[in-house]
Amino acid sequence: MKDTPFHDPDQLMLAQADAGLVLVDPASGRIEGLNPAWPQWLGRSKASLQGAVFWEEGGWQQPDVVRTLVSLTSLPLAMPPMAVTGMTQDQQSLSLVMSARSVNLADRRLVLCTLVRSSLAQAMSISSSVAETALMGVVQALITVLEVHDPDSIGHQRRVADLAGTLARKLQWAPDEVESVVLAALIHDLGMVTVPARVLGKTELLSQGEVKQIQKHVSTGLDMLQHVEFAGPVKALIAQHHERIDGSGYPLGLKGEDVLRGAQVIGMADMLDAMTRDRPYQSAQTMDQALQVLLVSSGVLFDADLVQACVALFVQGGYRFPGP
Template identity: 45%
Template sequence: MQFQVVYQDVTEHRQTEEKVRKLYSLQTAIRYINESLLKVGDEQALFEQVCRFLTDVEFIRFCWIGLTDKESLEVKPVAYSGFEDGYLSSLKIHLVNNRGPVGEAIKTRQPCTVADIENDSRFTPRREAALKRGYASSLAVPLIHDAEVIGVLSVYSGSKDAFGDAEINFLVEAAGDIALGISTLRLRRELQQSFSSVGKALEGTVSALASVAEVRDPYTAGHQQRVTRLAVAIATEMGLPQEQIEGIHVAGTLHDVGKLHVPAEILSKPGRLSEIEFNLVKLHAQAGYDILKTVEFPWPVAQIVLQHHERLNGSGYPQGLKGEDILIEAKILAVADVVEAMASHRPYRPALGMGQALDEISKNSGTLYDPEIVDVCYKLFYDKEFKFD
């Protein structure tokens, strides 16, 4: 009698250990799944990783994920892991008249457990195929996204009655993680598509504005694009964040849009400008700001345009800003603008050449122009062989 009690205690202890080991391995798989949610870039990668993590659990022989197809009204497998051996190729699950565990899980929106595949009538059509592959029990859990069942997570074990309440709870959590991953990835994709559409519309608007300004000033046709290329190259070489570089690109493309308010005959005058005429030209920075200030750019475009003629020592216009009061983006545009303008032809003078343009920014480095920006600009032309065209 005493031997029987000891044997029973040992057996129960081993069963408890086995149960703890099963649940720990499931918990580990769930942790890996949660971590993968932060890393995967698309749904297919998510599905494949989930299946692989779950079949790493010792008692899970096979796992697959299927998504509902509204057109065919079927559940279509999209990923699997474990011992499949052609099982899915013969699997046809119709959403309307399917009485199997997968169909039941989808209809009831609840997990469906089959403790003994060999003797459960719900497995009648596929019993032989399942038993042949060593499947003894199964669990199907619906994937619910935005209150709609979009698919199913289905797992199989080589042991009967492998899915108790604790195992079911863990796998329901896994299904929730999958649904959350799907929701996150689809939202991310929608946002990217939205940003892409907005970006294209914004790019078109920016280009149109820039073109209108250059039509009125044919001598600076292409000036804004060339200044933008150099400014973006400088910002990139300086290691500025991509978002900031994008702002410089937009501001560079529009930095002379305020010339729409300057009389065309002044812009194209072949001789030197009088003081009054030059003061009218200088108004283009403020005019550009006034045009752009109500546009909700994700960058301080209007301020950059306003400040691109400011100088470190306060001798610039229109506000006479000094040093750190000037945006770094405006400082970059200032250097790019001067270099391009001096190197190009103007109505009142021929092109002065790149050598003289670079001498200008070098001579006034630290006085008019930011020294770091000047050094990077020099490096681009002499070491990296930057060219405008």
């Protein structure tokens, strides 16, 4: 069969590009336009995909991951490329790297998704499980976005996750609960990407409005994760990591046993790391000083048994936060 002749260079480049280009309406997910590459890889016709819902019709192994990447383009920050896995028409795995960015068409905001084929080995390098690979790809991408927005937070999510996971294992919690705690800790401050950098870097006293902006990061982070499916109570842990058992926390002012123990562990780790590193508004305290503050909170902000176990991890167990 002869190749179709092209008279428009732009059309020629789109047709011959070795990358899938898909224009998506972020609200409905409808495909507004696409070049031939992605349909060819799927073994489907371009016409069958035009107008379909992008994250449903591609046979994605984790459509929620694709939907999340599209939805996150609404942030004023660039998301890094992410490994995703689609399914061809004959049910073969298709390993891709996907990037997405917001574009304007007249008065409409659309999302341009670029898909590039990758080797299966590359796509599976994080984990032997496709689902875990995709999920960890989302988590790592979100951490990167947050640290670009707030350089002072570099390493914070990972340090909190390391302490929270270590303590949960020391307490002999079930492996699935430990995993949920670690995942939640890795992205507990995700909503901070919507707080202006000038507020995060402010050295003087915050105004009441600025405090509310920062506190809103909990609900904002949950909104950003609405299309991501986690196996355990990851979202509940994120929602509660600033709750305190005396009711003084936020956003709901939960009390006592209503505050999940995993959320308390993340809260303690968050507090200790925040106190022992330099921040724009405070100099770092020593770990001994921070542990004394934590002890004062025993039975007030956090469950007394959890506080004692955390302090013992440092004092008797010799735990220290990992380096950068």
